[in-house]
Amino acid sequence: MKKRITTVLIVLVGASLAGTFLPLLWRVAGLATVVYLNNLFVDIVIGAIISYFISLFLAGPIVSLFDRLIRQTEALISKQSPTYLLFGSVATIIGLLLANIISIPLYRMNFFLFNTLAPIILMVLLGYIGFRVGTTRTDEWRRLFQLRKKAVIETQAEQDQVLARKVDDNFHKYKILDTSVIIDGRIYEIAQTGFIEGTLLIPNFVLHELQLIADSADSLKRTRGRRGLDILNDLQKTDAMPVEMYEGDFEDLTEVDGKLIKLAKLIDGIVVTNDFNLNKVSEFQNVPVLNINELANTLKPVVIPGDGMTVTVVKSGTERQQGVAYLDDGTMIVVEDGQYYMNKSLDVTVTSALQTAAGRMIFAKPVHSQKGLREHNK
Secondary structure (H helix, E strand, O other): OHHHHHHHHHHHHHHHHHHHHHHHHHHHHOOOOOOOOOOHHHHHHHHHHHHHHHHHHHHHHHHHHHHHHHHHHHHHHHHOOHHHHHHHHHHHHHHHHHHHHHHHHHHOOOOHHHHHHHHHHHHHHHHHHHHHHHHHOHHHHHHHOOOOOOEEEEEOOOOOEEEEEOOOHHHHOEEEEOHHHHHHOHHHHHHHHOOOOOEEEEEHHHHHHHHHHHOOOOHHHHHHHHHHHHHHHHHHHOOOOOEEEEOOOOOOOOOHHHHHHHHHHHHOOEEEEOOHHHHHHHHHOOOOEEEHHHHHHHHOOOOOOOOEEEEEEOEEOOOOOOEEEEOOOOOEEEEOOHHHHEOOEEEEEEEEEEEEOOEEEEEEEEOOOHHHHHHHHO
């Protein structure tokens, strides 16, 4: 069946070519005046007969070649992911449409090279370019169209049940870092603690700005820029959070802050910064923002040096004559010479406060003098 169809196609092609080019051949051979030769019906019949005899030799090899190409194409397609095929097909169609639009003026030219050959070359070229663009930038296309992945695990061993877990949308949101928060460096420690979920996204234009700062003639700026690059390297090496690069850019914008806000809107991300102005602009444009400085202010001790409070010393400290007391929230207070007031209420003045990984620690000293403490103890 395939061989017959191939034979018919070869005959049709041969008849069409003969009807087009045989009149030219008769004219060149000087036979244009022969009516029974220079006739469209006769030309088509001659082309069909010649093509039929050619098909007796070519139909079999053509069918074998076609079958082999089909099998190879099916094997290649079966190995590709649906996303690869989707974006490749769409981009190829766009390339072919663009080639046809460009070829509209060429079709009107009465010359074979322009009205036939050039459009074919354009379609092949732009179709291939579209396919390459669609298949080599699938990650960016996925982010652009916000294609969300759902975690679905199929287990045939457990009664063919499908377990689907839908995580919170906030987990998937990219945390877009700006230049200031990278140079600040505290984002590395925050990422290490696991308080931020999702993926850290480093835009290419932020990396470029860091590089410009690192190459600055000002020694202070140069040091800040190099510190930012070191922080980026540390973030990429850590396993606490995934880090990705965004290669795109927004040529219509010149300011990095504007690009960050536009990128956050595009991919539904969250801007991470310690820039006060960027924070306010992001809030005005309804872009979620995480300000490192606000986090630090929230974690600052509730007391400052010079504040007074009343505590009860409950145990001895690690150093000589120190006493230890606790606030209601469990904050430890190290009292200088606190052993003199063991299990007694004592008025103290805060001297310093320390925030450690284990929690908050406050250092204080009694309001009374050293001599008064000893007399009170006697």
